[in-house]
Amino acid sequence: MGKLSIFIAVLFLSVSICIAQINFDKPKEKGLLPNPYTATSPRDVVVEATIAMLKDMNIDLDTEKSKKEEGILVAKPVIFTRGTLTVSQLEHFSSCPAIESRNWSRGRHTLQMVIEPLDPSRSKISVSAKIEGERQTMTGSTWVVCESKGIWENLILESLVKRIDY
Numbered sequence: 001m002g003k004l005s006i007f008i009a010v011l012f013l014s015v016s017i018c019i020a021q022i023n024f025d026k027p028k029e030k031g032l033l034p035n036p037y038t039a040t041s042p043r044d045v046v047v048e049a050t051i052a053m054l055k056d057m058n059i060d061l062d063t064e065k066s067k068k069e070e071g072i073l074v075a076k077p078v079i080f081t082r083g084t085l086t087v088s089q090l091e092h093f094s095s096c097p098a099i100e101s102r103n104w105s106r107g108r109h110t111l112q113m114v115i116e117p118l119d120p121s122r123s124k125i126s127v128s129a130k131i132e133g134e135r136q137t138m139t140g141s142t143w144v145v146c147e148s149k150g151i152w153e154n155l156i157l158e159s160l161v162k163r164i165d166y
Contacts, residue, residue: 032154033161036126041164043071043117046125049163050113057159059111071115071123077132081107086133094131094146105141106134109152125160127153 039046050073054061065074081089086104090096093109110130115123129152132143 032150033157035150035153035157036124037157037161038118039123039125039161039164040121041123042121043115043123046115046123046160046164047071047073050115050125050160053156053159053163054111071117073113073115075111077108077110079106079108090131090133090146092149093129093151094133094148096133096146097144103136104133105136108132108134108143111152111156113156125157127156129153129156 041049047068051061051068054073054075059078060076062074062076066072080093082105086107090104090107093107096104108131110132112128112130114126116126118124129148131146131148131152133146134141135144
């Protein structure tokens with residue numbers, strides 16, 4: 001009987017330790033970064049890091065609208081979705097007008113980053129995204145502006161923060 005009770009005690013202890021390791025809570029979701037974001041790098045460093053990041057992401061700058069010396073970077077429009085997933089992708093990244101909810105064929109975004117110096121060692125980074133859906137009609141197609149949910153902006157900020165802080 002002594003060995004059986006020790007076995008049961010060890011078994012009970014093992015099971016309780018295993019159960020204690022199981023986490024039934026939903027994983028914590030990260031919130032969006034503050035936009036504008038305060039970076040601990042000078043404006044020139046942030047501007048160069050932003051240009052390099054956009055180049056790595058195959059996003060071209062609009063040289064006519066961008067003013068690098070002033071910290072204003074405007075990207076050319078990028079098609080981010082087309083085909084069967086267009087509706088779900090547009091709904092994920094933006095709130096589109098309900099009246100325009102059918103016949104989406106493509107989605108695009110245009111990014112604008114404004115980097116302002118706060119002092120010699122800190123900068124304020126603002127990111128905005130203009131999200132549009134292309135709507136097909138009997139007479140052709142038109143781009144409809146949708147209200148951004150801030151997800152694109154956050155993705156850009158997260159990528160940029162990783163570049164300048166690490």
